[in-house]
Amino acid sequence: MENGILFDVSPTMFTLGPIELRWYGFFFAMMFWIGVVMFYRSTLRAGYSNNLVKKFLPWVFVCMVLG
Secondary structure, rough: OOOOOOOOOOOEEEEEEOOEHOOOOOOOOHHHHHHHHHHHHHHHHHHOOOHHHHHHHHHHHHHHHHH
């Protein structure tokens, strides 16, 4: 490709010894955390208790991993 744009980004964010953090995993974790915060705030605004959030989040995580 002589006149095209070459997008060649490394999938690795950084490496710390044997641990390698990749961009995909980082953004996946960040979106999960943002979703948890949004769910928590919306349930509190709707008048539900913290216990609902604490009971529901493990199921969300299991379904996210299976999906």
